[in-house]
Each structure stands twice: as C-alpha cells, then as structure tokens.
Amino acid sequence: MRLDGVLFFPVTPFDAAGELAEAVLARHVADGxxxxxxxxxxxxxxxxxxALDPGEYGRAVTAAVTAAGGRVPVLGGAGGTLPAARAIAREAAARGADGLLLMPPYLVNAPAAGLVRYVRDVAAAAELPVIIYQRGNARFTPEAVAELAQVPNIIGFKDGLGDFDLLQRIILRVxxxxxxxxxxxxxxxxxxxTMPAYRGLGVTLYSSAVFAFAPEIAIAFHKALTAGDEVLVRRLLTGFYLPLVELRxxxxxxxxxxVKAGVRLRGLEVGGVRAPLVDPTAEHVERLERIVAAGLEIAGT
Ligand SMILES: O=C([O-])C(=O)C[C@H](O)[C@@H](O)C(=O)[O-]
Structure with missing residues (x-):
C-alpha cells in the first residue's frame, strides 16, 4: 500500500438519536x-x-470501504485491550479495510519491549498492513521501531508526539x-x-483533520507546501491554521x-460528539465559522 497526498480522517456521524449514521458517513467519505x-x-x-462499540466499528468500516470504492486505500483504527485490538483488527480485515492505524494501548504505561509485543501481536492477528501511532503513553524508542519495521506487515509510523529529537533518532535508525x-x-x-518543521526531517506526509470540513483549504495548503509556495503557506498558517489551533x-x-462542528457548518448533518468529548459552545462555533471563511478566502475559493 502506498500512501500519498492528503490523508483524510473522517468524523463518525451520529443521528438525532445518537446512533451511527452509516449513510452520512458514506457520503462524507465519498465527498472526501x-x-x-x-x-x-x-x-x-x-x-x-x-466511542464506538464493535458492531458500530464494523459498520463504519464497511460504509467507508464501500464509499471509497477502491479508489484510495481505507484504513480503520484499532486499539484497546490486546484481545479487543486483535478482534478489531480481524473485523477490519473481514470488512475489506486495506490497513490499520494502531492506537496507543489503553490506560497503562509500558516499556518499549511491551509496546513492541502489543504492536506485533495485533499485526499478527490482522494480516493487514499496520501503521504504528506514537502518541500519549505510546512513546517508542528508535530500536523498538527498527525492530517492528522488520515485520512485513508493519509499514509505517504516525507521529503524534512532536518530539523532533526522538523522531530524528527513530528515522535515522529505521x-x-x-x-x-x-x-x-x-x-x-x-x-x-507543524508541517514546515516535519519537512525539515524529510517527513512530507501528514494526516489532515481540516480536510474533513474544509477540503478546499487543506488541498490548497498541500499544493502550496509541495510546490514550495512559501507565501501561500505562510498566509494559510497565519490566517487560518493559527486561529484554529488557538481555538482548539x-x-x-x-x-x-x-472538526465535527466544522463538518456540520459545511452542511453535512453528522451530529455531535459522544462523551467524554463535548461539542463546542455556540460562541466557539461562530468563531470557527469566521476562521473557515477567512481560510476559504486565502485559499482562493
Ligand atoms: O487519529 C486521528 O484522527 C488523528 O490524530 C489525525 C488528525 O487528522 C490530525 O493529524 C489532525 O488533527 O490534523
């Protein structure tokens, strides 16, 4: 599997009764x-x-796989207790996913050797390409990542820590x-x-939650970054991403x-978030609306 371009992380829509809204997810994915x-x-x-139960997870993967129609790879999240993560991995494979993003283990802090075992065990259950997610309590050592990179179906590493010294060591070692x-x-x-900083380490690929609600802005940013249009990159960072990060x-x-509020603002009824997350206040939604309007103007759409 080759990943390229802007990586889209859709929201999971819920209807007015709080149930998974698969048709809306399918539309969201197809639009993306x-x-x-x-x-x-x-x-x-x-x-x-x-926030998803195993049944909802499976239905969400099916909706996304069907909507993508083989045009781009579809990966599902995986995680939780080791048995749950293995079951989720098998479910994703059965539902036609092309790969997995493996979340940090739930609740516990573990040494690198334990993280290696967790990732290996889930990857063995999945028989799908697996991407490791470094974030929170899942902090890997360069040796651990180099060891996991030897496993044929462990194909990548998503950095959610932003520790550049550690990431540089990991990249060099791998x-x-x-x-x-x-x-x-x-x-x-x-x-x-943070993309200008990551590019300094040779990391050009990134996930984009903004793409879920403002694909025009996310694509304009990606094109500007790739083409070396520093003026547009800076204008988008200053006029859109910085106020968004401050609000976030x-x-x-x-x-x-x-992000979910942003998708609703752009016209897709995806509902609110499930606890323990909270939806943004009306004042914050208005602020988000102004930020999106400014971003769209800078992006020239
Ligand atoms: O697992 C997730 O949804 C992420 O952390 C990816 C997001 O797309 C993140 O990179 C972002 O907010 O741009």
Missing part, C-alpha cells in the same frame, strides 16, 4: 475521495474510535536498518500547523469536536 484525499482513515482519533519504504507521517493534531487549545478534545 472526490475532493482528492490520498487515503481514508476511518474510525481513528477524529472518527471517535474510543533507515540505517535498510527500511527505505517504511512510511513516516506527521499525525499531530492540526498536522498542517481552549478546551480538551476540541481537536475532534471542532
């Missing part, structure tokens, strides 16, 4: 693929993996071990904001719930 997504990561952080095709990508919240940082969990 039509807008130029390079890959779809369904039921991951932005897609409230933490490349030195000869894993040239092992993929690294920036998976920090609002990843575009006001309330824990806004990295997800603002």
């Amino acid at each position: 693929v039509a807008a130029g997504a390079g890959g779809v990561f369904t039921a991951c952080g932005t897609g409230e993996f933490n 490349r030195e071990a000869g894993h040239r095709d092992f993929t690294f990508f920036n998976g920090l919240p609002t990843a575009e904001f 940082d006001l309330v824990p969990g806004y990295a997800v719930s603002l």
Whole structure:
C-alpha cells in the first residue's frame, strides 16, 4: 500500500438519536475521495474510535470501504485491550479495510519491549498492513521501531508526539536498518500547523483533520507546501491554521469536536460528539465559522 497526498480522517456521524449514521458517513467519505484525499482513515482519533462499540466499528468500516470504492486505500483504527485490538483488527480485515492505524494501548504505561509485543501481536492477528501511532503513553524508542519495521506487515509510523529529537533518532535508525519504504507521517493534531518543521526531517506526509470540513483549504495548503509556495503557506498558517489551533487549545478534545462542528457548518448533518468529548459552545462555533471563511478566502475559493 502506498500512501500519498492528503490523508483524510473522517468524523463518525451520529443521528438525532445518537446512533451511527452509516449513510452520512458514506457520503462524507465519498465527498472526501472526490475532493482528492490520498487515503481514508476511518474510525481513528477524529472518527471517535474510543466511542464506538464493535458492531458500530464494523459498520463504519464497511460504509467507508464501500464509499471509497477502491479508489484510495481505507484504513480503520484499532486499539484497546490486546484481545479487543486483535478482534478489531480481524473485523477490519473481514470488512475489506486495506490497513490499520494502531492506537496507543489503553490506560497503562509500558516499556518499549511491551509496546513492541502489543504492536506485533495485533499485526499478527490482522494480516493487514499496520501503521504504528506514537502518541500519549505510546512513546517508542528508535530500536523498538527498527525492530517492528522488520515485520512485513508493519509499514509505517504516525507521529503524534512532536518530539523532533526522538523522531530524528527513530528515522535515522529505521533507515540505517535498510527500511527505505517504511512510511513516516506527521499525525499531530492540526498536522498542517507543524508541517514546515516535519519537512525539515524529510517527513512530507501528514494526516489532515481540516480536510474533513474544509477540503478546499487543506488541498490548497498541500499544493502550496509541495510546490514550495512559501507565501501561500505562510498566509494559510497565519490566517487560518493559527486561529484554529488557538481555538482548539481552549478546551480538551476540541481537536475532534471542532472538526465535527466544522463538518456540520459545511452542511453535512453528522451530529455531535459522544462523551467524554463535548461539542463546542455556540460562541466557539461562530468563531470557527469566521476562521473557515477567512481560510476559504486565502485559499482562493
Ligand atoms: O487519529 C486521528 O484522527 C488523528 O490524530 C489525525 C488528525 O487528522 C490530525 O493529524 C489532525 O488533527 O490534523
């Protein structure tokens, strides 16, 4: 599997009764693929993996796989207790997913050796390409990642820590071990904001939650970044991404719930977030609306 372009992390829609709204998810995914997504990561952080039961998870993967129609790879989130993560991995494979994004283990802090075992065990159950997610309590060592990169179906590493010293060490160690095709990508919240720094380490791929509600802005940013249009990159960072990040940082969990509010603002009825996340206040939604309007203007749409 080759990942390229803007990686789309759809939200998971719920209806007025709070139930999974598969048809709306299918529409959201189809719109994203039509807008130029390079890959779809369904039921991951932005897609409230933490809030879905196993049945909902399977239905969400089916909806995303069907809507993408083989045009781009579709990956599902995986995680939780080891038995649950293995079961989820098998479910994703049965539902036709092309790969998995493996979340940090639930609740516990573990040493690198334990993280290696967790990732290996889930990867063995899945028989699908697996991307490791470094975030929170899942902090890997360079040796651990180099060891995992030897496993044929462990194909990449999503960095959600933003520790550049550690990431540089990991990249050097993995490349030195000869894993040239092992993929690294920036998976920090609002990843575009830190892309100039990641590119300094040779990491050009990133996930985009903004793409879920403002694909025009996310694509304009990606094109500007790729073409070396520093003026447009800076204008988008200053006029759109910075105010968005400032708003995001006001309330824990806004990295997800603002995205869902943004999708609603753009006309798709995806409902609110499930607890423990909270939806943005009316004042914050108005602020988000102004930020999106400014971003669309800068992006020239
Ligand atoms: O698992 C997730 O949903 C993420 O962390 C990816 C997001 O797309 C993140 O990179 C962002 O907010 O741009």
